[in-house]
Amino acid sequence: MVMTGIFDREDGRARHASPELIGRGWESARLDSLLERSRLVTVVGLGGVGKSALAADAVERVGRTGTTVVAVDMAGFNGVEQVFHAVGRSSSEALLLVDNCDRLPGPAAAALSRLLEARPGLRVLITSRRRLGAADETVLPLAPMQLNDAVSLLELRARQLGTPLPDNEEARVTAGRICLRLDCLPLALGLAAGRLPDRGPRELLARLSERGGPLGLSGVGTDIPGRHRTLRHCHGWSHELCVAQERLLWARLSAFGGTFTRTAAERVCEDEQLSRPEIATAVDGLVGQGLLEHVNERPELLRMPRTVQDYGAEWLTRLGEETRLLERVLMWSRGLL
Ligand SMILES: Nc1ncnc2c1ncn2[C@@H]1O[C@H](COP(=O)(O)OP(=O)(O)OP(=O)(O)O)[C@@H](O)[C@H]1O
Ligand SMILES: [Mg+2]
Structure with missing residues (x-):
């Protein structure tokens, strides 16, 4: 079966469309152009910086051109079999997204190099906290968001939670300080927004300003991967790597x-x-x-x-x-x- 679109790793069901990206115009354009020029592109960066979101967005654009797109999420896997399994089901011209490839860069690099040799029509997009180290890999380092975009993301999440930030200068300055305290990391901004209904921006900033304050911010929801439950989990995952x-x-x-x-x-x-x-x-x-x-x-x-x-x-x-x-x-x- 040839699969187009983005598919769930276990049962092949279509995953929800990638959420709309805030900002990242330059990075998206850069990724598109790298995908045209290179057959193996790896987006690397800090946990929660938005690598998977950027890649999902790019892959969706490629999918709309009619190219077969196959996605595999490696977050829970310690072997490369999933990659071969996914590629086995794709057509000769395809883009393969190997998402969250942090745990096996060495073996994945060797396996993907072999695959690329065997399948001239295949292109591969990786997201990982560190580069694979494959010979012909093109790396796109993804930095945290621009401050303006980070504030827009915090405002959006606050609105979505039914507690929009007050429309005044003081609230905007406080939002900016929250974003800076959280390194403008999209994951952290989403977690922080979850606290706004109880605390409001000023109290939230005060809590975050305490030593280690951001690390315990926790998200709710059963579909949040373990490494995204808190920033402590998120950085802990990098620590293990x-x-x-x-x-x-x-x-x-x-x-x-x-x-x-x-x-x-x-x-x-x-x-x-x-x-x-x-x-x-x-x-x-x-x-x-x-x-x-x-x-x-x-x-x-x-x-x-x-x-x-x-x-x-x-x-x-x-x-x-x-x-x-x-x-x-x-x-x-x-x-x-
Ligand atoms: N530009 C953006 N606009 C809106 N939401 C974003 C943006 N970037 C990331 N997010 C959201 O922030 C959260 C973390 O992003 P993502 O999962 O892409 O991070 P990651 O870099 O892949 O992390 P990890 O290294 O743990 O895999 C997700 O909920 C994602 O939807
Ligand atoms: Mg990811």
């Missing part, structure tokens, strides 16, 4: 409280557990997952999104390293390291 050095560095870098240079990261975080070369590699690994961002595209200057920092800070406390790291950051800032 990290290697040991990346996890330790993530915790330690949270002590900077925002922006820092690579050199500062190396000097402050190095010890017998984590050497400078290991730190350099781990920084690249964290950047690759969107857990660190370059500031103004300067390779030396790095920033950790605030909710990622919240998550790292919890680990730093758990590791018993908080006081030591805060002291080291202070010493660095005074030129003593």
Whole structure:
């Protein structure tokens, strides 16, 4: 059976149409053009940043041109058999969406390379928190939303929940501050909007401003995947994908409280557990997952999104390293390291 449209992974039922995207005009256009030029495109970025939403939207456009589209959601799978199964059912000219491919980038890369060789009419779109590492993979890193779009999304979700934000300047400023506190992450904005009926924007902002405040925001609904129930689950999923050095560095870098240079990261975080070369590699690994961002595209200057920092800070406390790291950051800032 040839399938067109987007299909549910288990029973082949048509899934609901992708929800309308807010913003992302530039990213959508970029993805369309990459899909025309490359047979293997991977959208990568932080958990909840909107990779699956962007991909579903692009795939729907391709489907409307009459091309066969097959989608497989890998979130619950640890093997590549699902991919072969899905491809086996597609026609010779097809676009395959392999969504949420986080858990098996290595094996998936090898399997997809073989598939692409065997099926010249096949194109593949992946979403994953990190790149696959396949030879001819084109990577589209997806950053958090623009602030204006994030505010529009929060307003939309508030309206949908029957508690529209007040139409005044103060409410708009508060909404903007909520979005910034939540790194303009669409997942977090949806979770936060769920609290607006009880709390209202000002009280919500006050709660979020507390240390670690955003991590416990929880969503309701049985169709929410486990990793999207709270931001703690969301970043925890990334934490599990990290290697040991990346996890330790993530915790330690949270002590900077925002922006820092690579050199500062190396000097402050190095010890017998984590050497400078290991730190350099781990920084690249964290950047690759969107857990660190370059500031103004300067390779030396790095920033950790605030909710990622919240998550790292919890680990730093758990590791018993908080006081030591805060002291080291202070010493660095005074030129003593
Ligand atoms: N541009 C957008 N406009 C409206 N809603 C969005 C947008 N981007 C994402 N969302 C919503 O935000 C939530 C998280 O998005 P999505 O599932 O695409 O994130 P993701 O990056 O794929 O996360 P993960 O890494 O966990 O798979 C979803 O409910 C999605 O519908
Ligand atoms: Mg996804």
